[in-house]
Amino acid sequence: SQQGEEDPQALSIQEGENATMNCSYKTSINNLQWYRQNSGRGLVHLILIRSNEREKHSGRLRVTLDTSKKSSSLLITASRAADTASYFCATDNSGYSTLTFGKGTMLLVSP
């Protein structure tokens, strides 16, 4: 079963624009992670945010977490064609490293 639901399912933008993806989940979590998947590099971990954190940054990535709404967002600023990929949120409910992934958002960044 899949806990997270990403929104939108697909997103198409131009290079230089910002991309925002949302994730909603159903049960309480220990942490939430975002992963990227493309055909060239497979699934790659992007960022982890713990349940007691509200915002986290890593380079051009900004993640927010609202545990009261059971939702998270991933913002990619100044997007590049190389950001074209599928993005998944994954929740860790117990802190024991078992992740439950959503269905993902397909991002297309056009030059």
Added chain:
Amino acid sequence: EAGVVQSPRYKIIEKKQPVAFWCNPISGHNTLYWYLQNLGQGPELLIRYENEEAVDDSQLPKDRFSAERLKGVDSTLKIQPAELGDSAVYLCASSLGRGRSNEQFFGPGTRLTVL
């Protein structure tokens, strides 16, 4: 540092045949995971190992799927017999282990096609 290694990368078999996938995790990673990923979906956990112990196999269809992690390093996932619905990508991942970094490192996957 070498990443998670999986083989084969692609496998095509007839239904009812057996198939096996192999995974070599990152050195020093105690936790190993097998996931199944269907087209257009996120990965779904099949089994998680802490060293050589399978600590979460609740989603593994035990009538036809089996896995082992001998000596707590390499792991093998087997399907016998394979069914048409088993066509998917099988991903292996590893992490440092419980109580340490939760970040998981994924291999390239094995794409299985059952005809």
